[in-house]
Amino acid sequence: MANPVTKHIPNAVTCCNLFSGCIACVMAFEANYGWALFFIVLGAVFDFFDGMLARLLKTQSPIGKELDSLADDITFGIAPSLIVFSFLKEPGLVFPDFLAGIRDIIPYTAFLLAVFSGLRLAKFNVDERQTSSFIGMPTPANALFWGSFIVGSNYFLQAHINGICLIILILVFCYLLISEIPMFSLKFKNLSWKDNKTSYIFLIISIPLLIFLGIAGIAAVIVWYIILSLFTRKK
Numbered sequence: 001m002a003n004p005v006t007k008h009i010p011n012a013v014t015c016c017n018l019f020s021g022c023i024a025c026v027m028a029f030e031a032n033y034g035w036a037l038f039f040i041v042l043g044a045v046f047d048f049f050d051g052m053l054a055r056l057l058k059t060q061s062p063i064g065k066e067l068d069s070l071a072d073d074i075t076f077g078i079a080p081s082l083i084v085f086s087f088l089k090e091p092g093l094v095f096p097d098f099l100a101g102i103r104d105i106i107p108y109t110a111f112l113l114a115v116f117s118g119l120r121l122a123k124f125n126v127d128e129r130q131t132s133s134f135i136g137m138p139t140p141a142n143a144l145f146w147g148s149f150i151v152g153s154n155y156f157l158q159a160h161i162n163g164i165c166l167i168i169l170i171l172v173f174c175y176l177l178i179s180e181i182p183m184f185s186l187k188f189k190n191l192s193w194k195d196n197k198t199s200y201i202f203l204i205i206s207i208p209l210l211i212f213l214g215i216a217g218i219a220a221v222i223v224w225y226i227i228l229s230l231f232t233r234k235k
Contacts, residue, residue, distance in 0.1 A: 007061075010054035014067050017046035021075030028082035031090075036083050037147035037215070043075035044140045069121045076139035077117030080146040084110035087150045088166065095163040109167055116174040117142065123178065134183040137176040137226070145173070145222040152216025176226065183229040198232050 024039035050068060054060045087093075088107035095103060117139045129135055184198050193200060205224055210217040 006057050007059040009057060010050045010059055011061075011064050011067055013046050013050040013053060014064065014071050017043045017050065017075055018067075018071035020046060021071060021079050024075060024079035025082050028079055028086055031086040033083055033087070033147070033151045034215075036079060037144075037151050040075060040079055040143050040147045043071070043079075044144065047072060047075070047140060065125065069125060072121055072139055073114070073118050076143035077114040077121070080143040081110045081112075081114040081117075083150050084113065084146055084166075084170065087153070088163065093163045093166070099163075106163065106167070109170055112170060112174050113142070113146070113177075116177040120177040133185045136179045136181060137173070137183060139177070141222050141225060142173055142177060145219050148215050148218035148222075152214070152219060181229065182233040183225070184232060198228065202228055 020039045020043035024036045024043065027033075027036035027039060047068070050064075054064055085107045088110055095106070099106065120136060120139055123136070124134075127135060184202075186199050186202070202225065206221045209220045209224065213220050
C-alpha cells in the first residue's frame with residue numbers, strides 16, 4: 001500500500017504543471033511572449049517528473065492520468081494558442097488586401113492548436129501503440145515550437161513574417177498533432193550507439209542549433225525532430 005504522503009507527490013507535481021500553464025496563459029494574453037515561453041518550459045519540466053515519480057513511487061492512478069491530460073492541455077494546448085493569438089494581433093504582421101475585412105477574426109484561428117492538442121491528448125490516452133514512442137507530434141513539442149518561434153520572431157523577424165504563412169503553419173501543426181506519423185522518443189534504454197542511434201543523431205545536431213540560434217533554436221530543434229522522425233520511421 002502506498003504511503004499516504006508519497007502517493008500525492010506525483011499529482012502535486014502535475015498541479016505545478018497546471019499552475020505554470022495558467023501563468024503562461026496570462027503572460028501570452030498580455031503579449032509577454034518571453035515569460036509565456038518560460039512558464040511553458042517550466043511546465044514541461046514538471047510534466048517530465050510527474051510521470052517518472054509516479055512510476056518510481058508506484059502511485060499511478062486513474063485520477064493522476066486524467067489530471068495530467070488536463071494540465072497538458074492547458075500548458076501545451078491553450079497557452080501556445082494564446083501566444084499565437086496575441087502575435088496574430090500584432091500590427092507588424094503582413095496580410096493580403098483581400099483579407100482586410102476579416103483581419104480582426106484571423107487571430108482566432110490560433111485556437112485550432114488548442115483543439116487539436118486536446119484531440120492529440122485524448123488519442124494518446126487510449127492508444128496502446130505509444131508506450132515507447134509517439135504517433136503524431138507530442139503536445140510539449142508543439143508548445144515549445146510555437147513559444148520559441150514567436151519569441152524569436154518578435155525580437156528578430158516580425159517585419160518579415162507573412163500572416164498567411166503563419167496560418168498555414170498553424171494548419172500544418174494541427175495535422176501533425178493527430179497524424180499517424182511515428183515519432184521517436186528520447187528515452188534511453190542504455191548508452192549504446194546501436195540502440196539509440198536516432199536519439200544521438202538528434203542531439204548532435206540539436207546542440208549547435210541551440211548555440212547559434214538561441215531561443216529561436218528551440219523551434220529549429222523541433223523542426224529537426226519532425227524531419228528526423230520522417231526519415232527514420234519504419235515503413
